[in-house]
């Protein structure tokens with residue numbers, strides 16, 4: 142790494158704290174309810190065990206399957222209680238952590254990652270870059286780095302344009318305290334004119350300049366390459382010769398704005414923050430480790446150029462919404478008493494395109510307002526990849542030491558006399574393929590390699606080195622991104638996540654082993670709520686299949702409603718759901734959003750999680766390799782309209798959609814079957830009532846699936862091929878069930 146010299150300043154611990162923690166209310170009530178549900182679960186297990194049908198009785202194997210499913214549900218539920226057991230919320234006490242002057246503030250390096258100019262359009266990236274550059278922070282201490290894994294001259298062109306527009310945008314933001322700081326979001330938001338403080342004329346002028354910039358960028362994108370006359374405007378374009386492709390190119394580092402340069406000023410004459418474009422070297426025979434590799438390259442490149450003590454990582458779609466987020470986050474790091482223990486401060490992933498009832502469950506308030514605080518309560522807030530402030534030192538592999546108290550290496554890099562060109566050349570070495578060979582990068586240093594959820598596993602390793610982490614969810618959202626606007630995209634994202642998480646569980650990083658004696662048991666369990674998403678699909682899938690089948694065959698699987706054993710089943714089911722509804726409503730969800738979330742859970746578990754489970758097992762056998770499918774961030778207008786009207790999009794022929802519609806059909810057919818039997822033939826269905834109710838619930842959750850199969854005409858309907866396949870599969874399955882000896 143660059144030959145930087147840091148001077149530690151021993152400072153007297155500040156007497157006034159910079160952040161506070163608060164325990165959540167209702168802890169006792171929660172613990173009582175939770176314990177009573179636990180008793181219910183134990184009774185259910187006991188009932189299942191005590192009543193296994195004998196070998197010659199009907200439904201023996203079905204019953205044993207139920208036993209395993211309920212053991213699975215029960216254990217998983219216990220894990221989810223760990224993250225609610227000890228909820229503690231963190232909040233900063235001041236809006237400026239430096240009591241004396243800005244001079245005491247550390248350097249902050251902001252990393253923005255992009256990977257593909259098609260899936261992640263350069264205009265989106267530019268907005269994130271501009272929002273980061275315009276954050277309220279002394280500009281000479283702020284540096285913004287863009288990592289472009291697409292190695293695209295289109296993205297580079299866009300960033301050259303952004304560097305120019307920043308000279309107008311930054312002073313405009315600061316003068317009128319504009320929020321959000323992304324021009325696109327600012328100019329398209331619906332706002333209250335009376336609250337607008339920007340002068341209308343100036344606003345209009347900036348808006349026109351912004352739109353012209355976007356036009357120029359888009360016209361270059363439509364051409365597919367940068368015209369020669371534009372290339373001559375910046376020497377950086379010379380890096381793109383005919384041989385440069387996404388997968389194969391030399392390292393590229395371009396310092397677009399050099400923060401040391403006193404002539405690099407905005408339209409008000411104020412200094413600009415440093416802006417650097419990086420495309421690390423890519424070679425087909427050299428594994429690049431996806432986002433983790435990109436971030437690690439940035440850590441090294443930035444250490445050479447600005448070496449900020451704090452690093453903020455953002456995905457290319459996560460723009461800064463709250464202009465003061467850096468100073469707020471610094472309160473945690475700079476607190477005299479506990480600040481030295483903190484490795485990172487994670488903000489929740491929030492999105493600017495969530496519809497009223499959150500159709501695809503992308504932004505569950507229970508997750509962002511309860512569960513993540515719960516992990517934070519153990520000092521083990523998850524690292525979620527974006528919207529996270531890191532201490533450079535802990536990210537680079539340092540172990541925590543109590544000696545850090547009061548001694549801070551906030552000092553910026555010593556005055557560096559090297560020219561921009563020399564800095565670029567030195568940085569290229571650090572962004573080359575060979576640099577990491579034989580080093581600890583990807584193992585003990587930087588983000589951990591080998592897993593598509595590099596963030597969570599990296600967070601775990603940092604905590605296991607003794608550091609604490611904070612989860613902070615401010616009222617004024619700090620960063621906002623784009624949530625998947627179709628079911629297909631959402632399910633693919635969840636497949637990557639659940640696959641990667643389960644991979645962590647199966648690896649040496651399993652929290653129960655790796656975290657043993659290093660993080661609290663509650664935190665180990667809390668991690669597993671996420672790491673076990675993939676296998677949690679199994680009991681759900683079993684219920685979704687076994688219940689309609691047994692109903693169809695007339696095999697009871699639950700105690701009679703009149704039996705005393707029915708009580709624990711009913712109690713657990715009802716209290717768990719009531720609790721979940723109450724929790725959602727209290728934290729600002731609508732009932733419909735809760736209902737949508739239940740549906741999306743069923744869909745995720747029966748598809749994404751299950752496929753991820755299979756993929757993971759296959760990979761463990763060494764039959765395939767880790768992949769990273771980038772989440773699409775733009776869709777056609779037609780799709781976008783449906784999303785905003787909250788109409789689900791099923792327009793995909795992916796196998797996941799066949800599974801979804803087949804399961805929906807199986808449940809529908811067997812429910813219709815039982816209703817016919819009861820009313821036409823007057824059979825006694827009393828024993829099957831609980832199953833019929835569960836099946837009915839599945840059918841009502843699946844209502845949009847039937848609609849998309851039989852009633853809709855738009856492009857988001859279930860394609861005819863998928864529909865026929867699923868009807869055929871469902872009927873065949875039920876027909877077989879009817880034929881086979883019902884002694885199973």
Ligand SMILES: O=c1ccn([C@@H]2O[C@H](COP(=O)(O)OP(=O)(O)O[C@H]3O[C@H](CO)[C@@H](O)[C@H](O)[C@H]3O)[C@@H](O)[C@H]2O)c(=O)[nH]1
Nearest residue numbers: 254255256290431432435456457525526527593594771772
């Ligand atoms: O080879 C790659 C692949 C991805 N990315 C970037 O990684 C970010 C996240 O990718 P995205 O496709 O948007 O994934 P999401 O599912 O939205 O990302 C979440 O989950 C990821 C882990 O699965 C984390 O890395 C992300 O920070 C987190 O936001 C984006 O900025 C990409 O440009 C790269 O830089 N290089």
Ligand SMILES: [Mn+2]
Nearest residue numbers: 456458622772
């Ligand atoms: Mn994303």
